[in-house]
Amino acid sequence: MHRKDQICHDDYQQTASWLLSQTQHRPKVAIICGSGLGMLADALKCQDSFPYSDIPGFPQSTVQGHAGRQVFGELKEKMCVCMQGRFHMHEGHSLCMVSLLGVETLIVTNAEGSLADSYQVGDIMIIKDHINFPGLAGLNPLNGPNDDKFGPRFPPMSGVYDKDLRKIAFDLCKSMDVSQVVQEGVYCMVGGPNFETIAEARLLHRLGVDAVGMSTAPEVVVATQCGNKVVKSYDDIEPVNHEAVLEVSKLRSHMLQTLVTELVSWMDINNNAV
Numbered sequence: 647m648h649r650k651d652q653i654c655h656d657d658y659q660q661t662a663s664w665l666l667s668q669t670q671h672r673p674k675v676a677i678i679c680g681s682g683l684g685m686l687a688d689a690l691k692c693q694d695s696f697p698y699s700d701i702p703g704f705p706q707s708t709v710q711g712h713a714g715r716q717v718f719g720e721l722k723e724k725m726c727v728c729m730q731g732r733f734h735m736h737e738g739h740s741l742c743m744v745s746l747l748g749v750e751t752l753i754v755t756n757a758e759g760s761l762a763d764s765y766q767v768g769d770i771m772i773i774k775d776h777i778n779f780p781g782l783a784g785l786n787p788l789n790g791p792n793d794d795k796f797g798p799r800f801p802p803m804s805g806v807y808d809k810d811l812r813k814i815a816f817d818l819c820k821s822m823d824v825s826q827v828v829q830e831g832v833y834c835m836v837g838g839p840n841f842e843t844i845a846e847a848r849l850l851h852r853l854g855v856d857a858v859g860m861s862t863a864p865e866v867v868v869a870t871q872c873g874n875k876v877v878k879s880y881d882d883i884e885p886v887n888h889e890a891v892l893e894v895s896k897l898r899s900h901m902l903q904t905l906v907t908e909l910v911s912w913m914d915i916n917n918n919a920v
């Protein structure tokens with residue numbers, strides 16, 4: 647949603663309360679669907695879905711391949727909420743408010759560009775850590791006066807990507823017999839919306855970045871401040887333009903959907919509908 651220095655906790659709370667008044671679902675897991683990966687939301691059973699334009703105080707998703715709906719429903723009998731369309735920093739928003747819905751675990755997917763020499767187009771990478779480039783330069787979603795209702799002023803970011811959930815994801819990939827296309831690596835967020843120059847890509851590669859994209863890090867920073875566990879997977883691609891990104895993400899969309907579905911089914915979650 648909006649930057650925290652523009653919108654306060656009460657505003658987020660009003661939006662969250664409105665959503666909770668419109669649905670019986672009380673999700674413990676939130677899934678952010680990356681470019682071209684919105685079918686994760688379509689798979690939810692007993693859906694209640696809300697176009698962003700109908701949600702009070704919600705911005706619009708403007709990137710092609712992001713439908714712009716908040717979808718509540720069940721995945722393997724676990725209550726989830728999917729953001730079918732995320733807000734990128736380059737769209738002027740940098741943060742989601744799913745924590746106020748009672749969500750405890752965030753699963754983030756996206757479609758990004760590979761830099762690691764050993765990666766192939768279409769590989770799936772499980773993120774083990776990130777570099778928040780805009781954040782390092784002062785463009786942080788936590789900028790502005792801190793409201794302790796969100797979380798601490800100086801939240802630690804070591805061990806953000808939950809080790810146990812990552813292990814479960816890898817074990818699931820083994821049992822799905824797809825380990826050959828699954829990688830683990832470091833993701834770097836850049837501001838976009840232009841893709842990197844060759845010199846910029848080389849710089850990131852030298853810094854140890856395995857894949858680069860324009861999202862995810864701010865969502866994970868905010869979710870971590872709010873006390874959520876995060877697991878992250880994404881299609882790793884070598885794009886030349888956004889259409890190519892969407893095309894490649896289609897390659898693995900089914901596999902990613904199965905992986906996220908199985909991961910959710912393994913989570914120890916108590917459903918508590920109203």
Ligand SMILES: O=P(O)(O)O[C@@H]1C[C@H](O)[C@@H](CO)O1
Binds near residue numbers: 709734838889
């Ligand atoms: O939402 P994600 O991170 O999957 O979207 C990527 C990043 C850019 O917005 C866009 C570039 O193709 O796709």
